[in-house]
Amino acid sequence: MATTNSSQATVQVSELARTFQTKDKPVVALDGISFEVNEGEIFGVLGPNGAGKTTTIRILSTLLLPTSGWAKVKGYDVANEPEKVRHVINMASGAEKAGYDFISARTNLWFFSQLYGIPSDVANKRIDELSDMLGLTKHLHQKFYALSTGYRQRATIARAFVNDPKVVFLDEPTIGLDVMTALSIREFLKVQxxxxxxxxxxxxxxxxxxxxxxxxxxxxxxGKIIAIGSPDSLKRSLGAPAQIMEVKPIPQKLDFLFSVSGVKGYTSFVDNERALTTIQVVVEDELAAERAIDSVKKAGYKVLSTWRRAATIEEVFVSLVGKGFAEREQTGENE
Ligand SMILES: Nc1ncnc2c1ncn2[C@@H]1O[C@H](COP(=O)(O)OP(=O)(O)O)[C@@H](O)[C@H]1O
Ligand SMILES: [Mg+2]
Structure with a gap:
């Protein structure tokens, strides 16, 4: 960040906020977020469902206006100069059904290229190149409705690059896809x-x-940014590796872990087949890890095995909010 001249950042976001008026009460989807994205960077907005990710992407791609704050893409203000922004961006979502069913994948891509006024021969060359990189070539002749979910999403991703955009916004680009398709799309994005x-x-x-x-x-x-940085720096910020325990019988409540000094949070999941629960505790240091194990034993559980594991990105989240994504999604909305 220190090397970034803010006037050069490709995406600039300052105190961006968005509230939706609903029947019962206003919903704050974005509560003042600020960040910058540099040229050539792949920048992720990561969070549980309802965190404000789609709202962010929609504002930056000029589909939705902010309530307050501002954002610029390539120096253009998304609210006041949307046409200029649209000229340099493209956008795709994993949730959309982005295509006309009864024309082929190729014609769909060609059609979108024509909305950008791209000469037909240039467009066709680009479609060939993108399709090749996405492993879509053999399916280009198929009607859109006949494509499998994976190939339809490859076509949707290709569409997001057909206008040679400088900046691409993607909302959950691999949601619901099989592992192989998700991997090819991620490789494609890295190359781009x-x-x-x-x-x-x-x-x-x-x-x-x-x-x-x-x-x-x-x-x-x-609606708030709670941490920002490279995956490695975020994980390093935790200090110590996570403490894992397998315990029996399956605990009803583990809230007592919050009162153990040096414990920043935990996630747990039940293994019904083995009739045990795996608890992953985010700890400050080795002593806190030992204290966490002791507290579980004192609460009357049998600790079957314990080990340490390098911290994950989810544990960064846990260390900041005390809960995992799944627990947040269950409880997060009506607090
Ligand atoms: N059009 C809308 N009207 C009312 N509430 C909305 C609307 N769009 C989003 N929200 C609410 O704003 C919050 C953030 O939504 P969203 O940006 O879609 O989150 P995410 O993409 O991270 O799941 C959620 O509480 C959601 O219910
Ligand atoms: Mg979303």
Whole structure:
């Protein structure tokens, strides 16, 4: 960040906020977020469902106006100069059904290229190149409705690059896809950023995805950025590796862990087959890890095994809010 001249950052976001008026009460989707994305960077907005990711992407791609604050893409204000912004960006979402069913994938891509006024021969060359990189070539002749979910999403991703955009906004680009398709799309995005110099900003709730392709990540929760940095620096900020325990019988409540000094939070999941619970505790240091194990034993549980594991991005989130993504999604909305 220190090397970034703010007048040069590709995406600049300052105190951006958005409130939705609903029947019963206003909903604060974004509560004043600020960050910058540099040219050629893959920047991830990571957070549980409802955190404000889609709202961020929609504002930056000029589909929604902010309530307050401002954002610029390539120096253009998204609220006041949307046409200029649209000229240098593109956008795609994993949730959309982006295509006309009864024309082929190729014609769909060609059609979108024509909305940008791209000469037909240039467009066709680009479609060939993008399709080749995305492993879509063999399916280009198929009607859009006949494509499998994976190939439809490859076509949707290709569409987001057909106008040779400088900046691409992607909302959950691999949601609901099989592992192989998700991997090919991530590889494609890396090449687009690293070799073509495009700036890519993606919203995701997939921690593995954020960790594997993002240069930097902003972790958001309830419309606020709670941490920002490279995946490595975020994990290093935790200090100590996570403490894992397998315990029996399956605990009803583990809240007592919050009162153990040096414990920043925990996640747990039940392994019904083995009739045990795995608890992952985010700790400050070795002593806190020992205290956490002791507290579980004192609470009457049998600790079957324990080990330490390098911290994950989710544990960065846990250390800041005390809960994991899943627990946040269950309780986060009506607090
Ligand atoms: N059009 C809308 N009207 C009312 N509330 C909305 C609207 N869009 C989003 N929200 C609310 O704003 C919050 C953030 O939503 P969103 O940006 O879609 O989150 P995410 O993409 O991280 O799941 C949620 O509480 C959501 O219910
Ligand atoms: Mg969303």
């Amino acid at each position: 950023a690293k070799e073509k110099g495009r700036t890519i900003m993606l919203a995701t709730h997939n921690m593995a995805e954020a960790e594997s392709i993002c240069d930097r990540i902003a972790i958001i929760d309830k």
